[in-house]
Amino acid sequence: MKAVRVVFDGRVTGGRLRDEVDGSTDTARWVLVSDVPRLPHVSLVDEALLRLR
Template structure:
């Protein structure tokens, strides 16, 4: 089984009771809302990753203001020739504020739309679970930046 690790940084941008989200497009064409962010490039600082990804996916300049936490998820999925991958995602989640730019969709990337959504309506969106994790970190601010394994 191949072991794969992806380290990524994301931003929770909330203002006026709305959250900034990007719509992720999966390889099979499925679309889900997610937090703006993405994979770190080799040698890149996580804060720089989050700033870059927010700009790429939404058009906004952003400042990361607080480290909310680190989330880890793991899954197994099929690869070529009947093998499987043991995939782990390590996600660094920041609180951010918009400092400039203007809203626009990403071109030629993994997302196709960016938009502000009322916090009260997030529950009704077709969304990645990362949004729920990010919002829970933003609301609860756990001391260790993570929730108990069964929490």
């Protein structure tokens, strides 16, 4: 099995956040970067957080 993970940097510019229809996203929501370490996540997220500092 092989997995590809991509981390994006983005900014909210408007519109309404919604769950993905018939996709792989369980729930779409905005969270503060400072809250991310306490959420369930893969190790790639830790690498992305280090780059943000």
